[in-house]
Amino acid sequence: METFNYLGQGFGVALTPYNLVTALLGTLIGTVVGLLPGIGPINGVALLIPVAYALGMPPESALILLAAVYLGCEYGGRISSILLNIPGEASTVMTTLDGYPMARQGLAGVALSLSAWSSFLGALIATCGMVLFAPLLARWAIAFGPAEYFVLMVLAIVALSGLANDRPLKTLLAALLGLFLSSVGIDANSGVYRFTFDSLHVADGIQFVVLVLGLFSVSEILLLLEKTHSGHRMVEATGRMLFNAREAASVFWINMRCGVLGFFMGVLPGAGATLASAVAYMSEKRLAGDSGRFGQGDLRGLAAPETAIGGAACGAMVPMLTLGVPGSGTTAVMIGALSLYNITPGPLLFQEQPQVVWGLIASLFVANVMLLILNVPMVRVFTRILAVPNWALVPAIAIITTIGVYAVHATTFDLVLMVAIGVLGYLLRKLDFPLSPVLLGFILGGLMEQNLRRALSISDGELGILWASPISLATWGLVGLMLVLPLWRAWRKR
Amino acid sequence: MTTQPAALVQRLFAGAWLLTCIVFAVIGWDYQAEFSYEPVGPRAYPLLCLGLMAIGLAWLIVRPPALKHEEDDAPMDAALLRKAMLCIALLLAYAGLFEPLGFIPSSALVGSFIALLYGGRPLPAVTTCTLLSAGLYLLFDCLLEVPLPLGVLERLPF
Numbered sequence: 001m002e003t004f005n006y007l008g009q010g011f012g013v014a015l016t017p018y019n020l021v022t023a024l025l026g027t028l029i030g031t032v033v034g035l036l037p038g039i040g041p042i043n044g045v046a047l048l049i050p051v052a053y054a055l056g057m058p059p060e061s062a063l064i065l066l067a068a069v070y071l072g073c074e075y076g077g078r079i080s081s082i083l084l085n086i087p088g089e090a091s092t093v094m095t096t097l098d099g100y101p102m103a104r105q106g107l108a109g110v111a112l113s114l115s116a117w118s119s120f121l122g123a124l125i126a127t128c129g130m131v132l133f134a135p136l137l138a139r140w141a142i143a144f145g146p147a148e149y150f151v152l153m154v155l156a157i158v159a160l161s162g163l164a165n166d167r168p169l170k171t172l173l174a175a176l177l178g179l180f181l182s183s184v185g186i187d188a189n190s191g192v193y194r195f196t197f198d199s200l201h202v203a204d205g206i207q208f209v210v211l212v213l214g215l216f217s218v219s220e221i222l223l224l225l226e227k228t229h230s231g232h233r234m235v236e237a238t239g240r241m242l243f244n245a246r247e248a249a250s251v252f253w254i255n256m257r258c259g260v261l262g263f264f265m266g267v268l269p270g271a272g273a274t275l276a277s278a279v280a281y282m283s284e285k286r287l288a289g290d291s292g293r294f295g296q297g298d299l300r301g302l303a304a305p306e307t308a309i310g311g312a313a314c315g316a317m318v319p320m321l322t323l324g325v326p327g328s329g330t331t332a333v334m335i336g337a338l339s340l341y342n343i344t345p346g347p348l349l350f351q352e353q354p355q356v357v358w359g360l361i362a363s364l365f366v367a368n369v370m371l372l373i374l375n376v377p378m379v380r381v382f383t384r385i386l387a388v389p390n391w392a393l394v395p396a397i398a399i400i401t402t403i404g405v406y407a408v409h410a411t412t413f414d415l416v417l418m419v420a421i422g423v424l425g426y427l428l429r430k431l432d433f434p435l436s437p438v439l440l441g442f443i444l445g446g447l448m449e450q451n452l453r454r455a456l457s458i459s460d461g462e463l464g465i466l467w468a469s470p471i472s473l474a475t476w477g478l479v480g481l482m483l484v485l486p487l488w489r490a491w492r493k494r
Numbered sequence: 495m496t497t498q499p500a501a502l503v504q505r506l507f508a509g510a511w512l513l514t515c516i517v518f519a520v521i522g523w524d525y526q527a528e529f530s531y532e533p534v535g536p537r538a539y540p541l542l543c544l545g546l547m548a549i550g551l552a553w554l555i556v557r558p559p560a561l562k563h564e565e566d567d568a569p570m571d572a573a574l575l576r577k578a579m580l581c582i583a584l585l586l587a588y589a590g591l592f593e594p595l596g597f598i599p600s601s602a603l604v605g606s607f608i609a610l611l612y613g614g615r616p617l618p619a620v621t622t623c624t625l626l627s628a629g630l631y632l633l634f635d636c637l638l639e640v641p642l643p644l645g646v647l648e649r650l651p652f
Contacts, residue, residue, distance in 0.1 A: 054640055167559065173550045180518075180543040187536040190527035194536060195518060218585065225581055228612050229574050391614030395605035395623050399630055402588060402601075407640045415589035423582060430570075431504055432561055449539040453532055461533030 003135055010358025014366050019064050022057070023363050026065045027370045030072020034079070041073030041330045042439070043216055046209050047400065049337045050407040059341040060356045064363040066337055067317070070330050071367050074273070074313045075119055075375055078306060082111045091273035091309050094281040098294065098301030105297050109241030109379050114299065115306040116375040117248060118255055122310025123368045125259030126266060129311075130361055133267075134318050135350060144323065144347070146454035147465045151475040152325060153448045157441065158482045159268060159275075170433045178441020179448065181206055189453060201413040208336050209408050210418045211442055212329075215435050217401040218422020221394055223429065228390045241379050251303035254284055262308035266315020273312040274436060280308035314364055321345055321357055325444070329436045332443035504558035512551040519544045577611060584608055596645020597635075601627035 013019060026048075033044035045066050052062040074091070081092040082099035095115065102111040144152070157175045184195045185205030196202045258280040265276035284304040285294045294301040317334075319325045324345040326332035338345055343353060350357050405418050425435055459465035467473055522544065525537040584607050591600040605623030610616065634640040644650075 050640055169550055169554060170559075173547060173554070176543055176547045176550065180540060180547065183540040183543065187525075187527075189532060190530060190536045192525050192527055192536040194525060194540060195521065221585075222578055222581060225577055225612065226574060229577060389612075389614070391609040391612040391619060392622050394612050395601075395608045396626055398585065398588065398608055399601045399605055399626065402592065403597075403630065403634050403640065403642065406592065406642070407634075410641065412589050412592050415592060416586065419582065419585045419589060422585070426578075427507065431507055432559075445543075452539065453534045456534050457532040 003131060006135075006354055006358045007131055007362060009354065010360075010362030011365075013060055013355050013359030014064065014362035019061055019359070019363065020366065022061050022065045023068045023367050024370055026068025027072040027075075027367050027374060030069035030074075031076040031371070031374065032072075033069065034073035034076020041070050041077065042212050042333055043401070043404070044069050044073045045330050045333045045337070046212050047404040049209075049333070049340065050404070052337070053340050059338070059343055059353075060359040062337065062341065063334070063356060063360050064367075066334055067360055067363060068367040068370075070334070071123060071313060071364070071371060073330075074309055075116060075371050078115050078119070078309075079112060082115065083108060091277050091312070092305075093274075094277040094305035095302065095309075097281065097305075098296070098298050101295070101297035102299075102302065107297070110243050110247070111302055112379045113241065113375075114243040114247060114251070115302055116372065116379075117243065118251065118258075118303040118306040119310035120368055120372045121255040122259040122262050122307035122312075123314050123364070124310075125256070126263035126311040126314035127361065127364045127368065129260070129263040130314060130318055130364070134322060134357075134361070143471060145469070146451040146458065148469060148471045148475065149323075149325075150448060150451040150455055151466060151472045151479070152323070153444045153451070155475050155479050155482070156268075156325065156444060157437075158479050167432055167434070170431075171437050174428065174433050174435065175437035175441035178438040178443075179445040180441075181211070181438075182442045182445025183449065188450070199413075201411060201417075206417070206421075206442075207405075207408050207414060208333070208442070210405055210414045211421055212333065212439060213401045213405055214418040214421030215425035215428075215438060217397060218419060219425035219429055219435070221397060222422070222426045224390055224394055247299055251299055254300055254303050255307045258284070258304045258307035259311045262311020263315040265308065266312030267318045273309045273316070276308040276312035276315075277305035280304040317360070317364075321349055321360070322347060324447070326440065329439045332439060335443065500561045501558045504561070505555050508551045508554040508558070512548055512555070515544045515548045515551065519548075581608065581611060584611070593643045594645060596647050597642040598627045598631050598644075599646060601630070 014023070029048070030041070030044055033047075034041060048066060048069055052065055057065065077092045078095045078099065081095040082103050099111045099115065102108065157172070157179070182205070184202055186192070186196075186203055187194055193203065261280055261283070262273070262276040265279060266273065268275075281294075281301060281304050284300055285292060288294065288298075288300060292298050292300060313330075316326070316331045320331040320335060322345075324335065326335055335345055343349070343356065401418070402415060405414050406412075408414065425438075428435060428438075455465050456463070467476055519541060522537050522540045525535070525540075527535050584604055588600060588604040591604065595603070602620070602624040605627060606616075606620045609619035609623055614622075631642060635642045
């Protein structure tokens with residue numbers, strides 16, 4: 001009952017005219033940003049943080065804006081996947097598998113509208129899950145001490161490498177790179193300058209926005225150069241623009257299953273939408289058996305990952321709000337935004353700042369409805385925006401990215417660093433290293449080191465504290481499982 | 495790219511990365527706190543990351559996996575490599591010119607060159623990028639109060 005009271009208060013916050021306009025603007029900006037290859041949800045949210053701060057928005061409104069942009073980007077991101085076969089985000093890779101073949105069959109409008117509907121249902125299921133489970137998890141999370149947090153972060157890193165895809169070693173290496181990069185700068189405990197090479201520009205460490213925009217935007221610019229070089233053509237959306245009732249009914253149970261699956265995958269720290277969409281796609285493919293035409297334009301192959309992405313996008317906010325652990329790259333950026341407002345996400349956030357938390361949850365309901373209303377009728381308009389040629393699109397991406405980085409410290413050093421990181425990101429992508437783990441490692445790195453050092457300070461250097469409590473032991477058990485899973489999978493393949 | 499060169503490229507990349515790890519580990523070995531009230535010093539965590547990375551990279555050098563290819567992946571030929579280098583040089587030039595030249599001129603100039611690189615024709619490229627730069631300046635600096643350098647335009651009355 002108490003939960004519903006809080007939710008009511010949340011709607012009181014979300015439905016104020018100012019926050020409604022904020023959510024509407026956020027969904028609009030998010031959808032357009034998500035549309036543009038190179039500026040995915042991570043970049044979209046990162047770009048808007050200084051804007052929200054500069055506008056002097058109160059924290060709950062800033063968070064509503066960023067959450068609406070996040071959901072909007074997830075909506076918009078699928079459009080380039082379906083029409084251009086360019087997944088704007090790692091999570092939408094699975095969407096290309098059946099979405100692009102559908103577009104080539106002249107069903108681009110159906111694919112776009114059905115994926116919007118699926119994403120809406122997924123997000124709706126996950127938002128209900130948030131209302132029911134987030135406070136419970138927050139209460140449970142109070143039992144987490146530094147040692148438990150450390151083990152949880154080890155789990156997040158290992159979960160990424162073990163389950164995420166078929167390249168566990170590269171995923172793990174990418175995460176380790178992120179963990180290491182987080183140690184650059186002044187050590188908070190001892191004041192020692194680490195790997196700064198006497199440059200004051202990196203004394204504060206590598207700025208998160210520089211890393212995000214370098215890794216994702218600059219590397220995308222270089223990848224778009226390849227697409228332009230090879231004469232990659234976009235697909236025209238022809239035929240009908242909306243799905244029909246029969247098509248919606250045929251994927252209804254997939255929507256329900258994958259919505260729940262997406263929510264729980266989103267809640268897992270470090271797993272996020274990429275993992276959720278992959279698992280949803282693979283499980284539905286397995287369930288369909290011989291009846292499926294997965295990979296050739298099957299509706300189920302489109303609905304499954306899209307519902308899961310919608311669910312995971314909302315689910316990822318649960319660990320962000322309750323534990324302070326990002327459930328995805330974008331929520332990692334949002335934690336950075338919270339810190340700008342001196343808000344520390346964690347178990348106490350629900351008690352100390354209920355207007356922020358419940359305002360955000362209620363605004364997710366509002367943003368989802370707005371997105372559906374905006375997206376389905378505007379499918380035709382979006383396909384026209386995508387007709388922007390690369391020669392006009394890329395300079396826009398480059399300029400906006402540069403503004404995003406310069407806005408943080410107003411130094412050109414960051415711009416050069418961003419280009420260098422971008423080149424590294426491009427090489428990593430060309431060699432099949434995923435980039436999201438670098439980001440998650442970077443965000444988790446600082447927390448991980450601090451918690452490890454805090455735990456060992458409490459125990460006076462005794463390592464046993466890391467597995468002393470039942471929570472730590474259970475989490476280590478999960479870590480073991482995650483490490484064994486890829487080996488088991490490899491063994492089964494033989 | 496056939497399997498053999500792909501393996502070689504991955505080995506070279508992993509080798510360079512491993513070498514960097516070793517250099518950083520040597521540098522990091524000296525990190526000591528002047529005085530400390532905690533059992534873990536400033537060097538343990540980065541050295542742990544570098545050590546684990548080194549093990550993973552050594553494994554990658556020994557057994558590099560096959561690279562996946564997208565349907566429309568362009569082969570990395572000399573022309574594409576030149577274009578990629580030029581694009582990186584343009585982005586670096588943009589960083590260098592951003593403050594001295596100012597946001598609008600540097601964005602219009604470098605943006606136009608980037609547009610040309612991506613297949614734009616000269617007149618539409620220059621027109622689009624100039625309008626884009628001015629528009630984004632108005633949006634970010636004037637409306638959203640994100641300060642951007644005016645550079646050579648500082649003497650103008652706005």
